[in-house]
Amino acid sequence: MIELSAEEKYWVWLSSIDGVFPKWFYSLQSVYMDPKSVYENADEILNDLPHFPPQTAESIKKGRNTFYWDGLFENIEKRGLSVTTAISSDYPYTLESLSDPPPVLYYRGILPQVWERSVSIVGTRTPTRNGTKFLRSIAAEISAQGILVVSGMARGIDTAAHMGAIDAGGKTVAVLGCSAETIYPKENREVYEQIIENGAVISEFRPGTPPVAENFPRRNRIIAALSDALIVSEGGMKSGARITADIALSLGKNVFAIPGDPSLEVSALPISLLKSGAILLSECADLMEEMNWTHRREKNFRKNKNIFGLDFFQEQIYNSLLKGDLTAEQLVDMLNAPICSVNSALTIMELSGAVNRLPGNLYCIG
Amino acid sequence: MLAKVMSFALNGLAGYPVLVEVDVYKGLPSYETVGLPDTAVKESKERVRSAIHNSGFEYPAKRITVNLAPADLRKEGPIYDLPIAVGLLCASGQADKDYLKKLLMFGELSLDGNVRPVSGVLPMVIGAFEKGFRYVVLPAENAKEASCVAGMKVIPVKNLSEIAAILNKKITPEVYENMDAGASTKAPEYEVDFSDIRGQSHAKRAVEISAAGGHNVLLIGSPGTGKSMLARAIPGILPEMTFAEALEVTKIHSVAGEMKNSKDGILRNRPFRSPHHSSTTVAMMGGGTHILPGEVSLAHNGVLFLDELPEFSRDTREALRQPMEDGAVSISRANAKVTYPSNFMLVASMNPCPCGYFGSPDRKCKCSPTQISNYINKISGPFLDRIDLNVEMGNIQYDEMTSKKQAENSSDIKKRVDHARKIQLERYAGLPIHCNAQLNATMLKKYIHPGKEAQDFIKDIFSKLKLSPRSYVRILMVSRTIADLAGSRDILLAHIAEAVQYRTLDRKYWGAHYD
Numbered sequence: 001m002i003e004l005s006a007e008e009k010y011w012v013w014l015s016s017i018d019g020v021f022p023k024w025f026y027s028l029q030s031v032y033m034d035p036k037s038v039y040e041n042a043d044e045i046l047n048d049l050p051h052f053p054p055q056t057a058e059s060i061k062k063g064r065n066t067f068y069w070d071g072l073f074e075n076i077e078k079r080g081l082s083v084t085t086a087i088s089s090d091y092p093y094t095l096e097s098l099s100d101p102p103p104v105l106y107y108r109g110i111l112p113q114v115w116e117r118s119v120s121i122v123g124t125r126t127p128t129r130n131g132t133k134f135l136r137s138i139a140a141e142i143s144a145q146g147i148l149v150v151s152g153m154a155r156g157i158d159t160a161a162h163m164g165a166i167d168a169g170g171k172t173v174a175v176l177g178c179s180a181e182t183i184y185p186k187e188n189r190e191v192y193e194q195i196i197e198n199g200a201v202i203s204e205f206r207p208g209t210p211p212v213a214e215n216f217p218r219r220n221r222i223i224a225a226l227s228d229a230l231i232v233s234e235g236g237m238k239s240g241a242r243i244t245a246d247i248a249l250s251l252g253k254n255v256f257a258i259p260g261d262p263s264l265e266v267s268a269l270p271i272s273l274l275k276s277g278a279i280l281l282s283e284c285a286d287l288m289e290e291m292n293w294t295h296r297r298e299k300n301f302r303k304n305k306n307i308f309g310l311d312f313f314q315e316q317i318y319n320s321l322l323k324g325d326l327t328a329e330q331l332v333d334m335l336n337a338p339i340c341s342v343n344s345a346l347t348i349m350e351l352s353g354a355v356n357r358l359p360g361n362l363y364c365i366g
Numbered sequence: 367m368l369a370k371v372m373s374f375a376l377n378g379l380a381g382y383p384v385l386v387e388v389d390v391y392k393g394l395p396s397y398e399t400v401g402l403p404d405t406a407v408k409e410s411k412e413r414v415r416s417a418i419h420n421s422g423f424e425y426p427a428k429r430i431t432v433n434l435a436p437a438d439l440r441k442e443g444p445i446y447d448l449p450i451a452v453g454l455l456c457a458s459g460q461a462d463k464d465y466l467k468k469l470l471m472f473g474e475l476s477l478d479g480n481v482r483p484v485s486g487v488l489p490m491v492i493g494a495f496e497k498g499f500r501y502v503v504l505p506a507e508n509a510k511e512a513s514c515v516a517g518m519k520v521i522p523v524k525n526l527s528e529i530a531a532i533l534n535k536k537i538t539p540e541v542y543e544n545m546d547a548g549a550s551t552k553a554p555e556y557e558v559d560f561s562d563i564r565g566q567s568h569a570k571r572a573v574e575i576s577a578a579g580g581h582n583v584l585l586i587g588s589p590g591t592g593k594s595m596l597a598r599a600i601p602g603i604l605p606e607m608t609f610a611e612a613l614e615v616t617k618i619h620s621v622a623g624e625m626k627n628s629k630d631g632i633l634r635n636r637p638f639r640s641p642h643h644s645s646t647t648v649a650m651m652g653g654g655t656h657i658l659p660g661e662v663s664l665a666h667n668g669v670l671f672l673d674e675l676p677e678f679s680r681d682t683r684e685a686l687r688q689p690m691e692d693g694a695v696s697i698s699r700a701n702a703k704v705t706y707p708s709n710f711m712l713v714a715s716m717n718p719c720p721c722g723y724f725g726s727p728d729r730k731c732k733c734s735p736t737q738i739s740n741y742i743n744k745i746s747g748p749f750l751d752r753i754d755l756n757v758e759m760g761n762i763q764y765d766e767m768t769s770k771k772q773a774e775n776s777s778d779i780k781k782r783v784d785h786a787r788k789i790q791l792e793r794y795a796g797l798p799i800h801c802n803a804q805l806n807a808t809m810l811k812k813y814i815h816p817g818k819e820a821q822d823f824i825k826d827i828f829s830k831l832k833l834s835p836r837s838y839v840r841i842l843m844v845s846r847t848i849a850d851l852a853g854s855r856d857i858l859l860a861h862i863a864e865a866v867q868y869r870t871l872d873r874k875y876w877g878a879h880y881d
Contacts, residue, residue, distance in 0.1 A: 155735065187735055325727075327760045328568045328867070339571040340848070340864050347863035351830050357873065359718070360725025361568060361758040 004083060009073070010035035011085040015104040016072055016206040017063045019056035022100035027052070039064060075207045079181040081106045094118075097251050098225045102204030106180045109200035112171060117293055118148035120223045120248070122241040123157025123233035124266050129325075129358070131234045131260060132160045138258075139164025141284040145295060148173060150227045152219060153192065153201070155185055157233045157241075166194050175226065176203040177219040178211035217243055224248040229291055231256045231281055232273055234266035242269055245278075254290060256281040308354040313337070314345050318354055318365070325364040367391070369456035369463060371449040372470040372499070374490045375441055378657065378704035379617050381493040383470070385435040386446060388453030393429030401434030404442045413444075413475045414451045421479035421526040426458040440701065442656055445484045448473035448503070451526055452533070461533040469521075470494050471503035471529075479526040483507035485623030488616050488632075491515050503529060510631035511620060513542040514613070554634040556602035558595055561775035565762045569596055572757040572868045573713075574779050577603045578786035579847030580801035582690070582712035582752060584675070586870065587759030588722045588729075593715035594640070596759075597671040600713060601636035602776040604669075605784050611667045618659050618666055618706060637668030639710075643677035647685050652697050652706055662689045663706035675714040676744040683749055686712075690752050716745075718758065726761060742871065747836065754803060754840045755868040786850040802847045807839075814842050816857045823859050833872040841865045 004012065014035035015025055031048050032038045038045075042064055045057040062068070076083060084091045085104045094115040095101040112118075121139060123131075135157055143149050143165035151161040153174035165172035174195050178184050180203040183192045195201055204222065205215060220240055224230060224247035232255065235241035248255050257278040260267035274280055279290050288295055310318055313335075320326060320334050331342050346363060349355045353366045371386045397411050418425045432450055434441045449471050455461040472490065474482040487508040494502060495518050502520055504512055509522035520542040523529045532539045560570060569585060573596060576583040585593045607615065616633045619625050625633075641650060641661040652660030662670060672678060689695040693709040718724040719738040724731040733741075750756075790801050793813065799805065805813060816824065824841070827833060833841075842857075844865040849857045 185735065187739075329565055329760060332567045339567040340852075341860075343568070343571070343867040344860040344863035347827070347866045348859075351826055358725070359758075360727060361760055361870070362725065362727065 004085075007034065007036065008083070008085045008088060010039060011087065012076075012083055012104050013063065013069060013072065014038055014060070015085075015102075015204075017056070018059045019053060020060070022102060022204075024052065024056060025103045026100065072206075076106070079179075079207050081108060081180055081207060082111070083107075084111060092226055094227065095222065095225050098221060100221075101225070102222065105202050105204055106207065107200045107202040108180050109196035109198075111200050111202070112148055112173065115148070115226060116228065117146065118150060118227035119229045119231055119287065120150040120227045120244070121157065121161035121231045121233065122151065122220075122223060122235070122244045123161075124235045124239055124241065125154050125156040125158075126266070127156045127160070127234045128260070128264065128266060131258075131266065132156065133364070135233045135258070136160040136164040136167070138281070138284060140168040140170075142287060143168040143170030143172070145284065145288065145293070146170065147287075147293070148199070148227065150175065150223055152177070152223055153184075153188060153195065155188075157235075159188060159191055162191055162195055166191075166198055169198075171199045173199045173226070174201045175219055175222045176201060176205075176211075177215040179203055179205045179207050179209040181207060182209070182211065184211040216240055220244040221247050224253065225251055227253075229254040229256060229287065231258065231287070232270050232278070233258045234260055234264075235269035236265055237268045237272065239269060245269070245273060254279060256287060256290070258282070308349065308352040310349065310352075310354060313341065314349055314354070317342070317345055317349065321355060321363060321365050325358065325362050327361050328363070329361075331363075367457045367459065369453040369466065371453045371456075371466055373446055373449040373472050374470060374494055375439065376486050376490055376493070376621065377702060378706060379489045379621060381490055382436075382439070383494065383497055383499070384441060384446075386449040386453055387433040387435065388450060388457045389431045389433075390426050390428050390454065390457040395427045395429065397430045397432075399432045399434070401432075401437040402440045403434060403446075404440060406444045407434070407441050407446055410444060410447045410450055410475075413447050413477060414454065416477040417447070417451055417475040417479040417526050418454060420477060421530070423455060423460050423526075423530070424458070426454065428458075430454065443484070443486075444474040445472040445486075447475035448481060448505075448523075448526075448529070451475055452529060455526075455530055456533070461530045462535065463533075464535075465533055468499075469501050469503050470499045473503070473505045473523070475526065481505045481523050481525055481529075483626045485626055486621045487511050487625065488515070488613070488620040491518055491520070492613075492617065494518075507626065509542050511616065511625050512631075513544060514616075514632045516544050519543050554606065554636070556599070556635060556776070558599040559602060559776045560599050560779055561773045563592060563595055563599060563773065566592060566596065566759055568867075569757050569759045570774075570779075572755050573600055574603065574783065575844060575847050575851065575868065576600075576711065576713075576755055577779075578783045578851050579754075579790070579843065580711060580803040581754035581844065581847065582803070583714075584750075584753045584756040584871070585713070585715040585759055586718050586756060587715070588717065588726050588761060591759040591761055593759060594671070594673055597640075597669065597673075597713045597715065598638060599776060600669050600711070601638050603780045603783050604636050604711070605780070605787050607634065607636060607667055614707060615667050618663050622659050622664060624664075635668075637665050638671065639665040639668065640671040640673060643672070643674045645678070645682065647679070647682045650682050651685055651689070651695055652704075653699070657697055657699060657702055657704045659706045660695070662686065662695055662708040662710060665710035666707045668710060670710040670712050672712065672714040675716045676741060680744075680746075684746065687749060687752060712753065714753065717741075725758060728761060750871065751836055751840075754844050756871045757868050758870050782851055785853070786847065789850045789853070802843050802850070805843060805846075810839065810842065814846050814857065816842070816845070816862065820857055820859055820862055823862055827862070827866055831866070831873075833866075833869065837869050837872045841869060844868060 028038050042061045139161045149165040149172045151158040162172050180201050183189050220243050224244045230248040232245050255278045257270035257273040258281050332339050355363050356366045368389045373384045373386050375384045415425050456463045474484050483505045488511050491512040506522035506524045512520045521539045531537045587593050639661050650661045689708040695708045696705045719733040720741050721732045723729040845857045845861040848861040
């Protein structure tokens with residue numbers, strides 16, 4: 001962990017106080033210049049700032065003791081968190097476009113130093129299977145171009161975006177709606193660990209913050225601001241993805257949308273965005289051209305079936321699955337083979353990564 | 367005058383002879399039953415009086431004492447009506463006592479003197495035979511059930527007058543002896559055949575493996591995928607019951623009173639029990655004031671089907687673990703302790719998630735991953751440890767339903783199962799077990815040793831597919847059965863690979879049993 005300067009520590013202290021939202025943080029700063037003088041003049045806050053919430057002022061006063069101060073920094077260290085503040089050198093400069101950038105960011109992993117060539121990906125928590133599959137592969141292609149992928153580590157599209165970047169061995173950043181050391185949803189433990197290895201998990205919320213609903217819109221503004229462009233995959237008209245898209249538009253970012261089946265509810269947001277002028281994204285090149293990014297290297301993500309070392313029968317299965325996802329039963333009927341050989345071939349193919357097993361006893365190409 | 371009639375009492379499946387003593391002597395007319403009778407026995411007084419009267423005999427207007435010996439054990443049920451009435455007739459001189467010593471009798475009387483069928487006949491007759499009795503008088507409706515006991519001479523009676531006539535040597539009794547033994551070659555018939563079930567080859571194969579190795583199986587599928595139908599077909603592919611097994615099953619059903627109206631003397635079909643999920647623990651395990659066998663014992667040598675497994679109360683599910691492990695259930699009450707056998711194959715079914723559509727291709731599941739894992743986690747780990755196979759059943763497509771393609775029928779599958787069972791019997795000769803599912807940890811080491819290649823393969827599977835460690839032993843046992851079905855001496859790579867497919871709950875997407 002990088003040692004914080006005394007001034008940075010005051011920033012962390014002030015932002016950690018209950019009720020000091022970025023808005024109040026900056027109004028305090030405008031009066032007292034820096035958090036250190038807020039610490040020194042806390043008794044005067046209500047006199048100097050008539051609209052300041054009295055409860056928060058009280059909290060600031062109470063926070064001026066060594067127990068709170070030491071406890072805060074011990075907590076940060078105990079939870080393995082790193083901190084950057086708006087006055088630190090490694091603070092993501094792209095956030096400065098926001099009217100209320102988070103004064104302090106907690107993170108785990110390695111914070112990228114360059115935020116150009118980055119894209120944020122948002123979408124629903126309950127995507128369709130095809131939508132997830134497509135997004136993961138396109139995220140991998142984008143990431144293979146050396147582009148940073150930013151998302152929120154929520155279920156569904158967010159997770160697929162991070163996984164795509166990890167598949168391609170690229171960098172990825174997750175912005176959480178809870179504190180950076182909290183894994184939510186908890187089935188994403190593995191994804192979380194992998195993101196830390198391939199980038200960073202960041203959050204503006206102080207250590208120990210649970211994932212409560214009101215945190216997520218605040219998180220979304222960071223996702224929108226961090227990168228140069230926003231990709232919206234599936235989402236409903238009232239989703240968090242829409243909030244993110246609105247913020248990105250107001251910040252003047254390019255918004256891309258991946259169209260879906262118009263009859264599905266989850267296609268409502270991307271289609272309405274497309275109607276109002278978002279850029280259609282159906283392949284990686286759409287993004288690269290629009291953003292004027294150079295193609296760094298060509299990498300074909302369509303796997304060659306020969307690399308799996310399939311035998312004749314397994315290749316028959318593979319070829320059948322190329323046309324669409326099938327259950328073991330359907331394979332038995334199509335290939336006219338006994339179920340025992342189909343099942344045993346499927347396990348071996350799954351091991352080599354040629355196929356994937358999905359809920360419902362369904363198989364798809366890996 | 368005193369008359370003594372032999373009868374019988376049951377405690378669980380075993381029992382002891384009861385001596386019914388009837389004394390009729392001078393005094394004010396009265397009637398007293400002693401010897402720990404329960405209410406049904408006490409009430410026999412009224413039935414006996416009316417039956418004697420309505421059969422044209424005279425009810426003695428004297429002081430009557432009935433004693434049921436041994437006097438320190440409880441006597442239950444209406445089976446002593448007939449011996450008491452016969453004792454009264456003999457004691458009052460209306461029937462001859464000559465034969466009484468040789469005969470053992472039981473039966474319920476109706477008011478018009480007819481003899482009504484009773485429950486628990488087979489275990490009583492077997493018990494009486496073991497105690498040295500060779501003649502038994504019992505209700506005509508129960509005769510078939512009793513006559514499968516070799517060496518026992520069964521005298522069925524329809525009414526009180528008939529037994530009186532027999533005792534008075536006016537008619538020669540019709541004696542049934544061993545009449546069901548010849549019928550034992552009759553093949554059992556089951557209501558659902560495997561060829562009736564369309565599609566579902568994956569689940570059918572899993573069920574075939576479970577039948578071959580005696581494994582318990584859990585079917586996971588959306589509503590309407592045919593889980594219950596498949597379960598119902600399972601008894602039809604299990605090996606036929608031996609006579610001893612059939613006798614054991616009949617005994618249990620007889621005690622539970624399920625043989626009273628049966629046309630067959632002995633049950634040939636493997637039992638299929640499907641208790642509703644609202645069943646209480648007592649209904650499942652057995653119990654009550656008379657300690658009757660519960661569903662686990664009624665499913666002995668057959669299939670216990672638990673539809674909607676998570677809906678059963680937690681207590682009931684956890685109580686099932688002991689009978690599954692021991693093959694017998696012990697029920698202890700203040701006044702008695704009874705052990706009933708409960709060696710059943712468990713077939714359970716459940717929805718994949720609360721809404722029922724997780725993994726369904728046509729309908730969207732409304733459940734969150736947390737809800738799904740909570741639902742699966744309702745079934746405790748130790749309980750799941752006793753279920754070797756768990757498979758998902760997909761929805762049946764319309765063209766599969768109307769397909770003319772003939773599915774394999776039960777008798778063909780049964781042949782393979784029989785063959786695999788034979789191999790297992792040979793392998794486990796001299797051991798107290800007879801199929802792969804019963805292997806314990808030490809036996810497992812001795813009898814299941816995959817080769818080097820297969821071991822590396824298992825290692826690979828565990829690291830790559832991230833299976834839960836507790837499935838290791840299950841996969842080995844199921845691979846052994848698959849190898850037996852294939853007639854292979856060694857467990858091959860393909861067998862293990864197939865076994866992995868029947869462990870769907872170990873897959874990460876269920877989120878079960880991880881954190």
